[in-house]
Amino acid sequence: MSTPHEIPEIQSEDMKGEDSAPRREMIRNAALLGGALLGSTLLTKSSRADEMMTTKMDDSKMDKKMMGKMMKGSTRDIDILNYALKLEYLEADFYTRVVDAQNARPYLKPRVAEFAQVLKRDEVVHVEAVSDMIRKLGGTPIQMPTFQFPEEAFIANNGFLRLSADLELTGVTAYLGQGKRVDNDDVLQFAASIYGVEARHVGLIRYLWGPLFAPMPIETPRTMAQVLTKIAPMVVSDPNPVMMGNGNTMGPKTMSDSNMMGDGMMDNKMMMNNGKM
Amino acid sequence: MPDMFETLPTHDAASSHDVTSTAPDNGATLPSRRRLLGTALIGGVALAVGAAGMRPANADLIDTLDRFLDLDPIVINFAFELEELQADFFERATLSSGYSRMSERERNTFNLIAMQDRQQYNELGKLRERLGVKGGDTFEYPNASASRRPSRFNFPDVFDDRVKLLNEAVKIKELAVKSYHGAVRHIDRSNLTLAAAIAGTDGRHLAVLRELAGMDPVPSSFEMPVSPQITGRKLGKYGFKGGGLR
Numbered sequence: 001m002s003t004p005h006e007i008p009e010i011q012s013e014d015m016k017g018e019d020s021a022p023r024r025e026m027i028r029n030a031a032l033l034g035g036a037l038l039g040s041t042l043l044t045k046s047s048r049a050d051e052m053m054t055t056k057m058d059d060s061k062m063d064k065k066m067m068g069k070m071m072k073g074s075t076r077d078i079d080i081l082n083y084a085l086k087l088e089y090l091e092a093d094f095y096t097r098v099v100d101a102q103n104a105r106p107y108l109k110p111r112v113a114e115f116a117q118v119l120k121r122d123e124v125v126h127v128e129a130v131s132d133m134i135r136k137l138g139g140t141p142i143q144m145p146t147f148q149f150p151e152e153a154f155i156a157n158n159g160f161l162r163l164s165a166d167l168e169l170t171g172v173t174a175y176l177g178q179g180k181r182v183d184n185d186d187v188l189q190f191a192a193s194i195y196g197v198e199a200r201h202v203g204l205i206r207y208l209w210g211p212l213f214a215p216m217p218i219e220t221p222r223t224m225a226q227v228l229t230k231i232a233p234m235v236v237s238d239p240n241p242v243m244m245g246n247g248n249t250m251g252p253k254t255m256s257d258s259n260m261m262g263d264g265m266m267d268n269k270m271m272m273n274n275g276k277m
Numbered sequence: 278m279p280d281m282f283e284t285l286p287t288h289d290a291a292s293s294h295d296v297t298s299t300a301p302d303n304g305a306t307l308p309s310r311r312r313l314l315g316t317a318l319i320g321g322v323a324l325a326v327g328a329a330g331m332r333p334a335n336a337d338l339i340d341t342l343d344r345f346l347d348l349d350p351i352v353i354n355f356a357f358e359l360e361e362l363q364a365d366f367f368e369r370a371t372l373s374s375g376y377s378r379m380s381e382r383e384r385n386t387f388n389l390i391a392m393q394d395r396q397q398y399n400e401l402g403k404l405r406e407r408l409g410v411k412g413g414d415t416f417e418y419p420n421a422s423a424s425r426r427p428s429r430f431n432f433p434d435v436f437d438d439r440v441k442l443l444n445e446a447v448k449i450k451e452l453a454v455k456s457y458h459g460a461v462r463h464i465d466r467s468n469l470t471l472a473a474a475i476a477g478t479d480g481r482h483l484a485v486l487r488e489l490a491g492m493d494p495v496p497s498s499f500e501m502p503v504s505p506q507i508t509g510r511k512l513g514k515y516g517f518k519g520g521g522l523r
Contacts, residue, residue, distance in 0.1 A: 118495055125498040172477055179473050180466040189502065192461045192473065196454065196480050196500025203481025204494045213485050214389060217396035219477035221470055 073137025074183040081134045082142045083178070083224055084191065086240075087171050088126040089144045090231060094153070094167060095120035101154040108157050112208055119164065119201060126194055133190055145238035161209040168205060170230060171198040173222035349465045350410045355505060355519060356460070356472060357405060359453055360398035362430050362517055363479075366449055367391035373436035383443070383489050390450075390482050397475045404471055431516040443490045450483045452511055458502035 099120050102108050108116060131141040152159030175195035182188040199219065207213040222230075368391045370376050376387060404410075435441035457476035464472055484494040509519050 115494075122495065122498040129499075176470065176473055176477060180469045182466075185462045189458075189461050192458055192476075193499040193502070195473065196458055196476065197495060197498060199477040199480030200484035200495045200500075203484040204488060206481075207485045207488060212389070213386075214393060214478050214481040217393035217478055218400060218471070218474035221474065 073139065073187065076181065077183050077187045078134055078137050078139035080178045080182060081130055081137070081187070081191075082139070082240075083228075084175065084194070085127065085130045085134065085142055086145065087174055087227070087231070088123055088130055088194075089142075090147055090234060091167050091171060092120070092123035092127045093144070093147050094149055094163070095123055097149065098154060098160055098164075107155055108160060109208075112157055112161065115204060115208065116160070116164075119168075119205075122197055122201070126197075129190075130194070133187065137184075137187070142240040145240070146236040147234050148236050149234060158209065161205055165202060165205045165209060168198055168201040170222075170227060171195075172202055172219055174224070174227045176219050177221035177223050177227070179221075349408070349468055351519075352460050352463050352472075352505075353401065353405055353408070353410050353468065355509070356457070356475070357398065357401045358517060358519070359456060359512070360394055360401055360475070362512065362515060363449060363453055364391065364394040364398050365430055366432055367394055367446070369432065370436060370442055370446065373442065375436050375439045375442035378439040379442075383439075386485055386489060387446070390446075390486075393478060393482070397478070400471065400475070404468065408468075429516065431514070440490075443486070447483070447486045447490050447492065449515075450479060450486055452503075452508050454479050454483050455501065455503040456505065456508040456512075458500050459504045459508060461502065463505070 095116060098108075098116050102113050102116060106113070134141045150159065150163060153163040154160070172195065175191055175198065179188065179191065179195070182191060203213045367387055370387050371384075371391050376384060379387070433441075433445065435445040454476060457472060457479065460472070461469070480500065487494045509517065
């Protein structure tokens with residue numbers, strides 16, 4: 001399993017055997033991650049944030065050249081990564097809550113529950129990795145906003161799959177929409193490595209859910225503004241300057257601000273339609 | 278800074294390469310001098326290497342030449358041939374006895390992938406036309422069904438066995454996904470979106486194929502790139518030429 005702090009190096013050796021770990025190995029690894037949550041009640045926001053931020057993968061293979069080395073990063077690259085970080089926070093928080101809910105009162109089908117652990121693993125790792133990359137570029141990672149999700153995702157198997165698919169697709173379209181705007185090639189490679197996994201996530205989630213796992217032959221990019229508008233109903237409060245999608249910012253955003261701006265609440269169906277699943 | 282009302286096409290229209298030349302007519306619509314020189318040099322070197330019988334010529338060139346040349350024509354041709362290989366494999370798979378032994382869900386998956394790989398091939402073909410990319414072999418029997426046209430590629434003897442077929446499908450799709458990620462740095466930003474959009478769907482394909490094959494669909498939190506040099510060599514066993522000038 002790759003480390004969170006390493007920009008994926010182009011492999012120069014044979015890749016035989018890289019991805020042949022059987023599912024039981026995956027489950028064991030995920031269980032180690034989730035083991036800390038067994039028997040726990042729903043975490044408070046602050047403890048959930050702490051748990052997310054301190055979950056670490058094995059970094060024994062960390063790329064020593066990259067750690068501690070400040071890279072040359074453009075302001076735009078830092079902004080794009082902070083935008084990505086917001087989405088990773090959203091996904092990581094969601095899956096952490098899902099795993100908590102499942103542990104408290106199982107409601108997911110077995111294979112779905114297994115994969116929810118993987119999703120949580122990946123998104124938590126992505127939060128760390130993106131934050132690290134931002135620091136390496138000389139930037140400051142945004143703080144984690146407070147999110148809300150439809151209750152259905154924590155009590156119904158299909159409710160979870162529907163929202164999960166939507167969130168992952170949002171991530172895919174977001175990364176795809178920014179790729180050509182990234183200045184630094186290392187940052188681009190890094191972002192692509194996350195994008196690729198988000199795409200796998202969408203495929204498997206939709207496969208487990210039942211609908212066509214790939215409705216289109218190519219993914220659809222979305223602008224920053226489109227994505228931020230889409231996720232706005234899930235952001236209860238955000239201590240960071242608001243990303244307008246045009247480089248301008250305004251003060252921290254609260255749910256009351258959202259209502260004043262007319263964002264309103266979107267139900268799952270609306271989110272699905274907007275996401276063109 | 279991003280435009281709030283920026284709209285993104287599904288794939289990038291042909292655009293003139295970023296002009297880095299010092300030509301006095303800055304902003305002209307001609308491709309940059311760098312790109313013209315690059316294309317000519319690539320053509321010359323590839324022809325020489327091809328004549329020497331080295332294969333896959335262009336995969337080896339990509340890593341080396343990208344340091345100072347525009348490699349988009351080679352990379353696009355690489356991707357074009359890669360999609361052709363995938364489409365050919367999955368189309369043939371759907372006609373095989375190994376396929377007939379699959380579950381309905383497995384068969385539906387292969388049908389979908391075959392269709393979409395062909396669509397991706399077509400999209401790359403349009404991009405090549407738009408950019409005026411030459412070289413690479415075009416599909417020789419465009420109107421023949423998979424059952425009647427000879428294969429351009431050398432697939433192993435897996436089509437009669439469901440498990441072997443699934444495993445080979447995973448291998449090919451894995452190579453494809455890693456090839457795209459390995460080429461990220463080599464593609465001009467203006468052409469990146471289409472390649473990445475294809476890679477995304479191929480990632481979905483791969484996850485589901487691995488699931489069907491009883492493998493971990495997402496073994497790593499990061500998609501690992503593999504250099505075109507490596508993937509070109511691995512794909513060479515199928516008769517893959519590197520997608521370029523022969």
